[in-house]
Amino acid sequence: MNAGKYKQGDILIVRYPLSDKPEKSIVRPVVIISNEVSNVQDNDVLVCQITTTLRNGNFSYLLNKERLTLSMPEICEVRCNKIATIRIWDKLVLDKISSLTSTALTQLLGIVKSTF
Numbered sequence: 001m002n003a004g005k006y007k008q009g010d011i012l013i014v015r016y017p018l019s020d021k022p023e024k025s026i027v028r029p030v031v032i033i034s035n036e037v038s039n040v041q042d043n044d045v046l047v048c049q050i051t052t053t054l055r056n057g058n059f060s061y062l063l064n065k066e067r068l069t070l071s072m073p074e075i076c077e078v079r080c081n082k083i084a085t086i087r088i089w090d091k092l093v094l095d096k097i098s099s100l101t102s103t104a105l106t107q108l109l110g111i112v113k114s115t116f
Contacts, residue, residue, distance in 0.1 A: 006045060006088070008035050009100040009108075011068070015092045016049065017084055030086070031078055031100065033112055039088075048112065049082040061111050067104035070097065080111040 006012065010032045015025040030047035032039070039045050050063065052074055059081035065071040086092050100108060 006032055006039065006093070006096065007099075008032050008039075009102075009105040010096055011050065011072075011098040011100070012047070012096050013094040014047070014086055015094070016047075016086075019084075025092070027094065029072075029076070029097065030084075031108065033083070033109065043088045044085050045088060047084055047086050048108075049079045049084075050076050051079060052076045055079075059111060059115055061104075061108045063100075063104075067101055069099045069101065072098060078108060078111075080108065081115040083112070083115075 012030055014030050016028045018024050029050040031050060032045045032047055034046035054077055061078040061080055063072060063076050
C-alpha cells in the first residue's frame with residue numbers, strides 16, 4: 001500500500017496515534033489534508049480527526065451528506081486543529097470510506113489554514 005493510492009479529501013479509517021501515548025493508537029476516521037505531491041514523497045499523509053462529538057467551534061467542520069461522496073453513518077465533524085502524520089506503509093490505514101466534495105474540501109482547507 002502506498003500514499004499514492006489516497007488523495008486529499010479522502011476519508012479513511014485508521015489507527016490514529018494518541019498524542020499523550022505515542023506507542024498507542026485508536027481506530028478512528030480521519031480526512032487527508034495533504035496534497036498528492038506531498039503524500040507520495042515520503043508515503044506519509046497529513047490527516048485531521050473526525051469525531052461524532054459536535055463542538056461547532058472555530059476549528060470545526062461539519063460533515064453532512066451534502067459534503068460527502070458517500071454518507072457517513074451519522075453526522076460528524078472534522079477537528080481541523082487536530083492534525084497528525086500517518087505513515088501509509090505502517091499499515092495504519094484500515095479502509096477508505098468516503099471523500100469530500102470539491103467544494104467541501106476547499107472549505108475544510110480554509111479552516112485548516114486558519115489554525116496557523
